[in-house]
Amino acid sequence: MARTQGSHSEITGPRIRAAALKLFAAHGYAAVSMRQIAREVGLQAGALYNYTPDKQDLLFSLMKAHMDELLSACASHVTSGDATTRLRNFVDFHIQFHMGRADEIFIAYMELRNLSPENFETIEALRRAYEDTLGAILEAGLTEGVFDVPDPKVTTRALIAMLTGITTWYRPDGYLSPADVSEIYWNMTRKAVGV
Amino acid sequence: MARTQGSHSEITGPRIRAAALKLFAAHGYAAVSMRQIAREVGLQAGALYNYTPDKQDLLFSLMKAHMDELLSACASHVTSGDATTRLRNFVDFHIQFHMGRADEIFIAYMELRNLSPENFETIEALRRAYEDTLGAILEAGLTEGVFDVPDPKVTTRALIAMLTGITTWYRPDGYLSPADVSEIYWNMTRKAVGV
């Protein structure tokens, strides 16, 4: 037996990550075994260790990759303009990004407690950095005198919680298009900050 | 050995539930073993089965009790008045209820996927019932002509997500009192629905 036909590192690696992502999102990190992940890919459990040092690192690298992608995509979508424009761009970006990545978002929010302390600190820092981009927009709106928010920090968290909530109910085959959803959430956000 | 001094069913039962609640919230249902729960209470694992038929039922009964308490407390706090008054009462109630029950809320949102299908359906129905109380308030505000919300269902979910978000950051020893938090969230809610 051993190596089967046509298998390659460049193919197997991503397939393992995709399987882990799907299974972690569906059942939770702790409830998924390395053997289940391997079975999903069509391997024996031992083969996974050619691609990850251990299970913990598999989770961490998925979360890290997600956060890195989130931050860089956000930075390129929410760039210039006045505070209101940037807020609108942020809302649109957040909705669009989160709609297409249900599994990643689920894991990023649910599996924080299964990270080792160092890994948690790394992910938490990235999460705070993302939060701060919205925080900065709200602060800018305050100094421009166009927003009416009593506590920018609390408002930031409230808005992000509201926007991220779409992942719990949005389905592509529902009666609302992504643009509809964006419009509804933008109007709520806009009014909530007093524009 | 066997039965140790001064131990009683009326004491041990709640202690087991409290330990399970705490551990499930901290590490997740799948990551916590019956032996860990028993150790926390000072028992052997076998003794737990005098109080729960199995681990799944322990999780379910915690979630069920939480949802029942949520619904009955909500019903008694959000009763009469016009739509705006009831919305304000709902926001205050939700904030106050969720601030003091971080562990319960955490489990109620995170461990849904670890419920058996029948148990999930039961909890999900209660969750929908709670959502519907807010939905009914928004509908009432629409027919009264005082709210401006394009899609009450989406707005309901967005508001609940926003309000529930406090559990991820609120700490009793922070710089904001519960009343401050309530006020901030009420103002955001109020403006978001156009009052």
Add this chain to the structure above:
DNA sequence: TCTTGCCCTGAACACCCGTTCAGTTACAAA
């Protein structure tokens, strides 16, 4: 054609899992 080394298998390691149950003890009622 031969050889090198990547990729994978399959077995093994020590340990933990939920759950059951015969047996033991402390207490309440008689």
Add this chain to the structure above:
DNA sequence: TTTGTAACTGAACGGGTGTTCAGGGCAAGA
């Protein structure tokens, strides 16, 4: 004081866990 039983222990059940590793097959380069 005796007895009945609720409450609990400790061991056992079959099975699953993450991880390691010697060895074998396949493909590409010499």
